[in-house]
Amino acid sequence: MEMTGSLQQILAQYPLDGSAVSCERYGAGHINETYLAVTSHGRRYILQKINHHIFRDVPALMANIGSVTAWLRRQSGDPRTVLHLVETSDGRSYLPREDGTFWRVYDFVENSLCLQQPETPEDFYESAVAFGTFQQQLRDFPAGTLTETIPHFHDTPDRYRLFRRALEADALGRAKEVQPEIAFVLEREGEASALVDGLRRGDLPLRVTHNDTKLNNVMLDAQTRKALCVIDLDTVMPGLSLYDFGDSIRFGAASAAEDERDLSRMEMRLDLFEIYTRGFLSACPSLTAAEVALLPMGAKLMTLECGVRFLTDYLEGDHYFATHRPGHNLDRCRTQFKLVADMEAKWGQMRVIVDKLAR
Ligand code: ADP
Ligand code: GN1
Ligand code: MG
16 A cells, blocks of 8 residues: 655654554645555554644644643543544654644544435434533633634634725636625625624623534444534634534535535435424523524525635635535535525424524
């Protein structure tokens, strides 16, 4: 099997169980470069090149992950439920290289499933339990000790500001092709501040949140299909519960993939919305009434914001999200806007579901 010399050199810095025999690209993340490393003893590890263009302060990021996983480990009796970072042989949580890159190794979460879309409604329920539990277990964590790894990450009005900047620059002359999408964004600007306003007014509590609660950032147990472990902790920082809830609905309650080109296949499934809401509320009883009331808005704004981010990246030349075909970010942006429009059409029903489950 293939393994470049530099990957071999990196893995040689780690006290692995056996010697590395293969190391290949792995997973469907859009941000980091992820590899699966296998050793002569059959042990598996995840090796990642951390995207330091996006995460500017890697030491602070790794300190966040260290303190959050240590806290979670104290809350749970089962080591499989918490992501485990493997230190280098000289005791470092990450490996800086002379070429300016940064690497880290995690134990592979074995006997687990990582899904791109729920295969059954129960899978989606379990992902809600995983993310709800994560938030519940961190409710007393001193949020102020965490670094904001990406400032203003879910500040939707700030995402609008960056979108306008990209639109004005129109560096690749792409704006003329995407006039309907631009109009869709601008028509909704008035609503964009609903969540951050709630925080500013003190109506919504600042919590430690995951902020990237896609279904493929949670592992289910392969045998029981129960919630096992939350992964991809780079964006763990102070935030709102609505960010975590909303981003899960955006990705997992969608009837098609994030980059589906046939928009007629894309809708927000109310059955999945209900299932996720039930799982999240049951696992995170510390949610306040104000938070619960804004759950539909969380879903809508996280979906709108993500579409705005895809469109911004398209206008700027696709340098943030990993893309695998021309127009990939535009396809992604269109699915998000289709979902937003569908949520608007189903708004009353979303509210009824939340009210029913909150009682
Ligand atoms: P990105 O930020 O690029 O999304 P992730 O940390 O989510 O990076 O990793 C990408 C994918 O790699 C995940 O969706 C998952 O499939 C897999 N993965 C990551 N960490 C582990 C792990 N510890 N055990 C098993 N699979 C993992
Ligand atoms: C990125 O890292 P990944 O692939 O799990 C992004 C999220 C977006 C998501 C869209 C750090 O998530 O914010 O919602 O793509 N992560 C970062 O699929 O920007
Ligand atoms: Mg990920």
